[in-house]
Amino acid sequence: MLYLLGAFVILLLLVAGSRGLSLLFGLGINIISIVALLILIADGFNVLITTAIVSVIILIVAIFMNVENPSTANIAFKTSLLIMVVIVLITIPIEYWASAQGMGVEDQEELEGFSLAAGVSFPQLAVAIIVVNSLGVISETSVAITSGLNEIVENKPTLTPTEVFNDGFSVGNRILSTQTNTLLFNFFATTFPLFFLIHSLNDNVGEIINDKLVVAEVITMLICAIGVILTVPITSYLVYRRVKNKSSKERI
Amino acid sequence: MNNNLSGEIMKKKYLRICIVIVIAILAVIFTEFDAFLYKDPIIKVENIKTLEKSKNTDQYKNTDTQVTQRVTGRFLNTAKRGQKISLKNTYYRSQLTDQKYRVGQQVMLTKTGKHYSINDVKRDTVLVFTIGLVMVLLFCMQFSRGKLLTSVLLNLVVYYGFMKMLINTHNSILLLMTVITALLISGIALIVILGPTSDALMAYSSTVISTTVSILLSVLLLNLSNNSGVHMELTDFGLQPYFSVFISQVIFSVLGVILDETMDISSSLIEMKKEISDVSEKTLFKSGINIGRELIGPLINILLFIVIAEHLNVVLLYLSNGNSINYTFEMTLSLGLAQLLISGIGIVLTVPITSFIASKVITRRTV
Numbered sequence: 001m002l003y004l005l006g007a008f009v010i011l012l013l014l015v016a017g018s019r020g021l022s023l024l025f026g027l028g029i030n031i032i033s034i035v036a037l038l039i040l041i042a043d044g045f046n047v048l049i050t051t052a053i054v055s056v057i058i059l060i061v062a063i064f065m066n067v068e069n070p071s072t073a074n075i076a077f078k079t080s081l082l083i084m085v086v087i088v089l090i091t092i093p094i095e096y097w098a099s100a101q102g103m104g105v106e107d108q109e110e111l112e113g114f115s116l117a118a119g120v121s122f123p124q125l126a127v128a129i130i131v132v133n134s135l136g137v138i139s140e141t142s143v144a145i146t147s148g149l150n151e152i153v154e155n156k157p158t159l160t161p162t163e164v165f166n167d168g169f170s171v172g173n174r175i176l177s178t179q180t181n182t183l184l185f186n187f188f189a190t191t192f193p194l195f196f197l198i199h200s201l202n203d204n205v206g207e208i209i210n211d212k213l214v215v216a217e218v219i220t221m222l223i224c225a226i227g228v229i230l231t232v233p234i235t236s237y238l239v240y241r242r243v244k245n246k247s248s249k250e251r252i
Numbered sequence: 253m254n255n256n257l258s259g260e261i262m263k264k265k266y267l268r269i270c271i272v273i274v275i276a277i278l279a280v281i282f283t284e285f286d287a288f289l290y291k292d293p294i295i296k297v298e299n300i301k302t303l304e305k306s307k308n309t310d311q312y313k314n315t316d317t318q319v320t321q322r323v324t325g326r327f328l329n330t331a332k333r334g335q336k337i338s339l340k341n342t343y344y345r346s347q348l349t350d351q352k353y354r355v356g357q358q359v360m361l362t363k364t365g366k367h368y369s370i371n372d373v374k375r376d377t378v379l380v381f382t383i384g385l386v387m388v389l390l391f392c393m394q395f396s397r398g399k400l401l402t403s404v405l406l407n408l409v410v411y412y413g414f415m416k417m418l419i420n421t422h423n424s425i426l427l428l429m430t431v432i433t434a435l436l437i438s439g440i441a442l443i444v445i446l447g448p449t450s451d452a453l454m455a456y457s458s459t460v461i462s463t464t465v466s467i468l469l470s471v472l473l474l475n476l477s478n479n480s481g482v483h484m485e486l487t488d489f490g491l492q493p494y495f496s497v498f499i500s501q502v503i504f505s506v507l508g509v510i511l512d513e514t515m516d517i518s519s520s521l522i523e524m525k526k527e528i529s530d531v532s533e534k535t536l537f538k539s540g541i542n543i544g545r546e547l548i549g550p551l552i553n554i555l556l557f558i559v560i561a562e563h564l565n566v567v568l569l570y571l572s573n574g575n576s577i578n579y580t581f582e583m584t585l586s587l588g589l590a591q592l593l594i595s596g597i598g599i600v601l602t603v604p605i606t607s608f609i610a611s612k613v614i615t616r617r618t619v
Contacts, residue, residue: 001481001586003473004593011600016545023549030553034560035577042571058557066549090385098378099357102348103565106489110566111349117308117316118346118572125564133561136554143550169394174445177400178515181441182508184404186558188411188437189504192418193491199419206290207372210360215375220561222382229389 026065033058034132047124048088051131055084062139072147075238079142082234083227084131087138091130091223100216101126106197107213126216134224137179141228144175145235153243161240168236179228187221272391276384283377284358287328293361294374295325295337300355303340312574317345323353323370337361341370348569403444407437423491430500434507435460441511451522454613458514458606463507465605466598467499474590482590486583498587505559506595509551513602517544518610525614533615540607548599555595559588 012020037054041047059080067073095101102122103111148171153159194213208214287294304320324338339361343350351373353359358374390397414433418426438459446452474482484494491497520543521536563584570580 001477001590001593003477004470004590004597007469007473008593008596008600011597012548015541015600015603016548019545023552026549027552027556030556034557035581038564038567038571039577042568062550062553066546094378094382097381098375099351099373100375102346103569104349107349107566109490111569114569114573115310115312115314116346116348116350117310117314117318117344118348118569119314119316120346120348120568120572122347122565125568129561129564132557132564134557136550136557140550140554166394173396174515176395177403177441177445178508178512180400180404181407181511182554184407185437185504185508186555188414189501190488190562192415192500192504193488193497195415196418196423196491197489199415204291206292207360209379210372210375212372212375215379218379219382222386225386226389229386229393229395232395233393 022065026061029061030058033061037132041120041125041128044119047121047128051128052084052088055131055135056081058135059084059139062135063143067143067147069147069150071242072143072150075150075235075242076139076142076146078238079146079231079235080138083138083142083231084134086230087131087134087223087227088127090226091127094219094223095123095126095130098215098219099123100212100219102212104211104213106194106201106211129216130220130223133220134227137183137224138227138231141175141179141231142235145171145231146239148175149235149239153239159240159243164240164243165233165236168232168239172232176228176232180225183221183224183228187217191217269388269391272388276381276388279384280377280381283380286376287358287374290329290360292371293330293332293363293368294328295359295361296328297323297325297353297355297357297359298336299324300353312572314572319343319345319352321353323359325359328358337368339368339370348565399444403441406440406444410436410440423493426493426496426500430496430503434463434503438507438511441508442515445515450613451518454610455511455514455518455606458518458602458609459507459510461609462510462514462602462605463503463598466506466594466601467503469601470502470594470597471499481582481586483583483586486587498591502591502594505555505591506598509555509595510598510602513544513547513551513599514606516547517603517606521607521610521614525617531615533611536611536614537607540610541603544603544607548603551599552592552596556592559592560585563588 009020009024012023016023033054037050040050059077063077063080064073067076102125145168149164149168152167152171153164156163191214194217195208198208198211198214299322301322301324302319303322305317307315307317309315320340320342322338323341324336327333327335327337341351341353343352345352351370353370353373358377360371360374361368362371390400410433414429417429421429439456442452442456442459446455484498487494487497487501517540521540524536524539525531567580567584570584571577575583
C-alpha cells in the first residue's frame, strides 16, 4: 500500500508540478470530511442533516479549490447545491418506496458475528449513500458545463435565452455521455461479483430484478444520471441570468 | 413560413414527450399487476398489526427497538389467488438486513412444504419508475439521445455476455474476460461518441495504453510489497480468486474516467491544431499536460466518492459494533483505498501518455 501511495504522490508531483500539492491538499480535506461524517453518524447524529452539512463542505472544496475563474466557480457551486437538493428530494421517496436499505442475504458471510441492532437508521443511510455517490460526478459536471458555456457566451455579443440553452445542450451532450460511461462502468465494477453470487445462490430472473442490492445499485446509478441531466438546464439558466444582469447594468 | 416550421417541430417534440410519458406510466402500471409472471407467491399487504416492541441495548451500548408485526395480505398469484394469509415478521428499527412492511406493499413469499414465509419486498415497480423518470427527463431536453441510448444498450449487451461467460466458466478466466470486455466497452463508447474516425482510434489507443501501463505498474508495486496492508480476501462478497476480482473491479471502475480524460485532452489538441496549423509537437505536448493537469483533481474526486459511498453500510456496521476506527478502516476501506490509489496512478499517467500520442499523431497530419 505504501508503495502505491508513494508512486501516486511522485507521479502526481512529476506531472502536475506545484498544482499537485494543492490537489493532494484538496483530496486530504475530502477524505477527512468523509471520515468525520462516518464518525458523527456512528455517534448517533442525524444521518441526513450530517450528510447535508458535510456535502456542502465537500462541494466548496471540490469547486472553489479546483476552479480559478470566480464567476465559473460561483455558478458551478450554485448549480451543484441545487442539484443536491433535487437529488435528496427525489431519493427520499424512491428509497422509501424501494425499501432497498442496508445489506442483503448476499452479505451473510460478512455479517457473521455482528450485532445487527446497530441503532443507526439504515433507510436514512441509503439516501446518504446516493448523495455521497453523486458528489464527485455532480461537481465535475457542473464545473465542466459552466466553464464550457461561459467560454461560448463571452465570445458572443448578443444572446437570447434559447441560444444559451442550445449552447448548454451542445456542451452538455458530450459531458452527459462521458459521465454516463463513468457511472455505467462503475456499476459493472460493483455488480459483477454480486450477479455471480446471486447466480450461484440459484436465483431466477424474478428474484434478481427485485433483489435489494441489485435494485439499490441500479437506483444509485439512475439518480446520479438524473443529477447530471438536470445540471445542463440549471447551469444554462444561471449563466443566462448572469449575462442578462450584466448587460442591463451596462445599459444604465 | 419559418414560424410554421418551428411550430411543427415543437408540436412533434411535445407529441414525443407525451408518448414517452404514456409508455413510462403504462410500464409502471404493468409491473404493479405482473404478479402472474412470478413463480413465487406474492401477496399485497392489507393490514399490519404491531404485536410486540422491545427496546434493548446491546453490549456496545447501541439502543435499538425490535418490533414484531403481523402482516396480513391477499395472494395475487398462484392457486391461492384471492385468499388471505397472515404472517409474522420481526425487524430492528435500524433495518440493516430486515425489513419493516407497510400496507399496500407487494411482498414475495417463499413456500416450503405447506408453510409460507416472508422473503422480500417486490421492487420491480420502483425500478421501472426510476428508469421511466430518467427517460422522460432525457426526452424533455435536447440531448442527442440516440447516441447515448445506443452506447448504453450496446454496453449492457456486452456486460450481459461477460456475466454469461463468467457463470459458464465458473469464474476461472475472469481476468481475461475482463480485459476483453474492457476493450469492447471502451471501443463502443468511443465509436458512438466520436464516430468511427481516426480521432476515436487515437483516443482508444491512449486509453488502452494508459490503463495497461498503470495496472501493470500497480500490480508490480503490490507484488513488491507482498500485498501488505491490502486485504484481498475482503473483496465484495468474498468472491474468489480475490486478486483477479479486485483487479477486474479496478479496471472497470477506472476505465470510464480515463476515457473521459483521453477524449478531453486529445480533442482539445485537435482544436488547437485547427487554429494554429504550424503548431510544433513540443507545444502540443505541453498544452496537453496543462489541460490534463486540471482534470486530475475532479476525476479522482468522482471515483473517491463512488468508492466510499459503496462502503458506508459496512463501515457503520463495524463502528457500531464497538470496533476502533483504525480497525474498521483497515477491514473495510483499505481495499477501496488501494483501488483509489491505482485509479489515481492511472488518471495521472494518462495525462503524459495521451499528450505524447496525440501530439505525435496530430503533428504528422497534413490538415
